Amino acid sequence: MVMGDVRTSTDVLVIGGGPGGYAAAIRAAQHGLDATLVERDAYGGTCLNYGCIPSKAMITATNVAHEARHAEEMGVHADPTIDMRELVAWKDGVVDQLTGGVEKLCKANGVNLIEGTAAFIDEEAVRIAHGGEGQGSESIEFEYAIIATGSRPIELPGFDFADDPVWSSRDALAADELPDELVVVGAGYIGMELSTTYAKAGADVTVVEALEDVLPGYPDDISRIVRNRAEELGVDFRFRESASEWLAAGDDADGDDGIELITESQDGEESTLEADRVLVAVGREPVTDGLELEQIGLETDDRGFLETDDHARTDLEHVFAVGDVAGEPMLAHKASAEGLVAAGVAAGEPAALDHQAIPAVVFTDPEIGTVGMAEADAEEAGCDPVVGEFPLRASGRALSMGETDGFVRLVADDETGFVLGGQIVAPEASELIAEVGLAVEMGATLEDLAGTVHAHPTLSEAVMEAAENAREEAIHTLNR
Template sequence: MVMGDVTTGTDVLVIGGGPGGYVAAIRAAQRDLDVTLVEKDAYGGTCLNHGCIPSKALINAADVAHEAAHAEGMGIHADPAVDAAALTDWKDDVVDQLTGGVEKLCKANGVTLIEGTAAFSGEHTARIAHGGDGQGMESVEFEHAIVATGSRPIEIPNFPFAEEAVWSSRDALAADTVPDRLVVVGAGYIGMELSTTFAKLGADVTVVEMLDDVLPIYEDDVKRVVRSRAEELGIDFSFGEGASDRRETDDGDGDGDGIEIVTETEDGEESVYGADRVLVAVGREPVTDTLELDAAGLEPDENGVLKTDAQGRTDLDHVFAVGDVAGDPMLAHAASHEGIVAAETIAGEPAALDAQAIPSAVFTDPEIGTVGLTEAEAAEDGFDPVVGEMPLRASGRALTMDETDGFVRIVADEPSGYVLGGQVVAPEASELIAEIGLAIEMGATLEDVATTVHTHPTLSEAVMEAAENALGQAIHTLNR
């Protein structure tokens, strides 16, 4: 039996329960708005269930195994064995704790939760298809809507994710075995994070990239450290090649023992790489094609992105978009901030986005953390930049960790001293970058950072020393 089509009403309809959607829903509810959140899969979205959290769990576990196996210089000798199935169970337990927590937080704040797939049926209405046979449809009338449907991995021709041997990032994170041979297509942040992880877990990894280097959006000296460490781990790079085809290989027993990846250069030159699995990590695309946007009078751009203003409004004043569907930066913490801004705007409060102070991180070895402007960007924007840097080889804490590859760099406006940006390549760079982000947000100067007493011995001292270096008065590194 099919249930009837029920119509309900709400002040704010949030479509998508990822880090943009559930945060927006909770903040809107905290502002005494009636909020309905629709999620088709699992609360927490891709980030919590199939991206940020499981990847960091695996990265941490791989680091533990690798460090234990390579600590001879400290007098520690170990030969750890990785139980991939048990590792997957532990990772899944971490995810389950967090997804359950998100659902409880939403309910505790009075958010109405609906499981299903939402699509617009008018400017102020949406229909929700519930999963499962006989579950029927539901209509929701809303005053405001927040679209937070996230993104999905991009497929490339001849490499469908439906094939067992072809992995998306989601498939890689769900795997309960480590392939002997892994080819990674794409050397962006996802490709580099996962290639490093699987190399540390014992796979022979080859990375194929059409461009001429890894991590294309980062400065050369930033990515050089990460690429060099990856090569030390045994990762092979093939630049200037794009994956064009794959074919199964067989030793004659009919079991399909592996695959071959065919690549091409721009000149048409082919190469072939043997593998057990191929991970396609060439980027992500917004999920807007399921929303029936035309029914609401909205149209995404050619990339599927819904353009928004500083408050997250789309072309319709009452419909907002946050997170990956609103385009770059496609970052979970950016989505959460955008969700808060959208919710507070709907509640009638003054709120706006400040993209300059949104940090980004790559969880490679070592990590990369960046925020604000680079030296070149600061000059292009009309500033007179001054740069300070602290190499990790001069950091006592880095030496005690046996992690001396990398640096902390801070960029400021020389006449005023205001901090404009920073780039960190170091262990825990994702943590260290927060201090520079706070300095930008507060309008702090180099002197403010330099005169803030930092605990010794810590990696965070390098931020202080970089500020001192920019002022020409560093103690523990040579001044520029």
């Protein structure tokens, strides 16, 4: 303990105030434990401040403008313009409301909030360094610790986020001016969400991807729909190419006059792209540096993650890890679920996480929602899967929206009818996938979904129709 260091204690110490951390702290307090939450940046973490919420706000705004511009066939004629400063100000207002709400909820539930950076002293205590001159530090002893320090964007060599022309996803969501030409490096979910957003806002967008298609890990019939829609928006793709360096264009060494991006194909051929900004979206990496994990004998794996069991425990019985720092899938709702489990276990509850029913959503155009097993996963698990599918072109609601690209697909066990998973490509897939997730979680059958009367005309009817198709009882599409 350093001279003048204040030493206190708590039952549960949570490091990191993102969706996993604040959920864990609140739930621990609800269980009657003394809970302390340490956050060094902003309550709500990356999701609320720099990721999920601001990106969806910008997606919504640009969708409104795009739909208005392209509604002539409906008899709607408009030519809206986007003021980026006003858009960002509105987005910031949404963020501020939510982050302020997190702080109020923590306090209302009796969580002790501390601003600072935590580092382990030993297996029973951390030291909190407070920001600002003369703020000092304090030490906190804990019975249980929950590590929820999240993740950050991965930097490419030669593409320093400190350089003005080089954007991380956080920079792209805070820009108050629209670049005329934007190059996006990476066609994963972040790259595709932001490339389509900026294309709808009016930028000329080029996506550079080292692999052969967008959205690696998704089936071809899903990625193809998203890629085709992006191309309709004017997005240009450079597949099997990697960004190697950028050079300032003109006389300004800082790149204020634009940049030249050098790419290299897998055959070693170089190309040059002109741009105003380059957005690097090649993934995220867990944040564990500064925690001094060596003081408690914990090591990360080769990707930097902390390995955990189904109870969110690390190799130490009383130390948990939740959210992005605990590995894939790096999703905010997975972090929250793990945080609740960790808090429950600390309180002596029989809590455990069922990873099978965690949905994944991509807010592209159209949206993608998946949960549970795909057909290949079911076969690998030893099941005999049956698949039902309903195309949006047969949906009355989708036709009335002018959105007919996509489908709902259900995977079930042929013998029992139990729903094993589903994939949805459609408007509001992020909402529709919840019904399939519930079916997987509760052990519902195709008969349960097919026999549930859905309102008409709605997009959710497609889930019922896909279940009927799997049972060879489809009314509005041909049986498979």
